[in-house]
Amino acid sequence: MNIIIIVSFGIISAVLSLVLKQYKPEYSMFISLAAGIMIFVSVIAAIEPIIGYISELTENAGLSGIYAEILLKSLAVCYLIQLASDCCKDAGETAIAGKLQIAGKIAVLLMALPIFKSITEIVIGLIDA
Numbered sequence: 001m002n003i004i005i006i007v008s009f010g011i012i013s014a015v016l017s018l019v020l021k022q023y024k025p026e027y028s029m030f031i032s033l034a035a036g037i038m039i040f041v042s043v044i045a046a047i048e049p050i051i052g053y054i055s056e057l058t059e060n061a062g063l064s065g066i067y068a069e070i071l072l073k074s075l076a077v078c079y080l081i082q083l084a085s086d087c088c089k090d091a092g093e094t095a096i097a098g099k100l101q102i103a104g105k106i107a108v109l110l111m112a113l114p115i116f117k118s119i120t121e122i123v124i125g126l127i128d129a
Helices: 003-023 025-045 048-060 065-090 094-128
Strands: none
Touching: 003 025, 025 065, 048 065, 065 094
């Protein structure tokens, strides 16, 4: 992942979006949305080494792979919700953006329930011992 290319693409897209906003505001929104998706996809392509490293750390620590899976899924949900929320804010739909953020928080909480269950079982085991 070359961050200079990504930053340059983002700046060029922002300038193009601002110029088009004066003449065709509806096209400006599409450029902003397309640029966000392109940047997101390029970053996703570079995330594989991070996934491998997190998996290796959990294996070395003797933890279940479910914890790394939950962590990675939660991160993915957070990033997707942030992208969608920002796009909605750019389009002037702050109410929808807020609802998306709430939905993302609930989704992460639902994914984390197995971890809460494990922690509760450990605490109960310690109390009973």
